[in-house]
Amino acid sequence: MAKKVIKPVLSAAEAVKCIKPGMSVIIGGFNYGGIPYTLVDALVESGVGELTLIANDTAYEDVGHGKLVANGQVKKVVASHVGLNKKTGQFYMEGKLELELCPQGTFVERIRAGGFGLGGILTPTGVGTVVEEGKQVLEIDGKKYLLELPLRANVALIRAYQADRMGNLTYFGTNRNFNPIMATAADYVVAEVDSVLEVGELDPNEIVTPGILIDALVVKGDNYYANRT
């Protein structure tokens, strides 16, 4: 379905209503940086559960989407690192959470494949390790590669810096991280931003994510970390 040309600017609570129990959600961020804190808090508040969370890490148990895990709303995590959130490891060991760990460079390429129409990617990362288990190994010009499959989600919650009303996005500092790639790999994409400008106010040379990928915009709230990132 075609997305609207002029994007709705929603409250976080309205924006996360598109997320239903059992859905997969891809969430931007790396450690403290680039997490859509306001959206994530609204999702925590909604209590929607049985989610598959696709994110680089699971933050901290009381920070960002780490709270989704701690709150028991997540049945499966796909991530590269979960060591900073004690609840992720604990729930996994207790059998309450499915965990798929993926090398970080592979993780981002799988999302890119999901968003870019590729059937998978070939990477040398993980050859000869447990990451290889159950995967197809291809030899090309004498070098071994693992076939890694695409990742997509029902909904992406991303964080950008400025948007215009058409959903074009810029990014700031290390908040950028996975966000531009994740914007390509979900059926419905919500971007949390510092501010929303009129169409034409962003320099086309500085726009990183074209608005055609975006469904809705949310202006960041006054969460402690939203304010500082």
Place this chain on the structure above:
Amino acid sequence: MPIELNEEMVRQRIARRIAREFHDGDVVNLGIGIPTLVSDYIPEDVRVIFQTENGAVGAGRAPDKPDLRFIGAGGRPLTILPGGCFVASDLSFGLIRGGHVDATVLGALQVSQEGDLANWMVPGKIVPGMGGAMDLVVGARRVIIATTHTTKKGEAKILRKCTLPLTAKGVVKLIVTEFAVFSIEKGQMKLLEIAPEVTLEDIKAMTDADFTVVDPLITMQGTEEEKA
């Protein structure tokens, strides 16, 4: 037997020695722990460009006033130097896997004499995840390991074969501990330097691996700069 170096001396010694490995213009990624300290010892006439997994190219020291919009891969605030830039994670790992990073410095749980590295999980314990480590060791042109020579219990960390799950096979090129520097080339480990307070026999006793010894074996570089 080796003298007692305190933990801080050990960390600083390893970092200082590794800082001598870089050339002007090298792009370097530092892991957390001892590797982070390496940036404090880069010689003034060598300009190293520090890259972080989360997308900084040209990272500088921690700022006086932390700003969470500029952080390193460990979550610590950083500055971006003039000429630096930010990239998204796909390009960041493209730089890493694509051979555009000259060296990575990482810690280790175990290293084998053939350059296998284990530094991401211990079976039975909560698994934190590999993060970017597997990509870094496969993609960086040179993998340098910064590690204490033995575990806190005194067990060897440099082994014939790793017993822990691997991060990658045959990738380590240089190992720097508080007592020794080893190179690994074509599956062959060689002792290059030795700390002033230990003997070759001490190193053999602490290392559960086969290695050759360079001739002449020299004193570990940088130890002469240490202040008592």
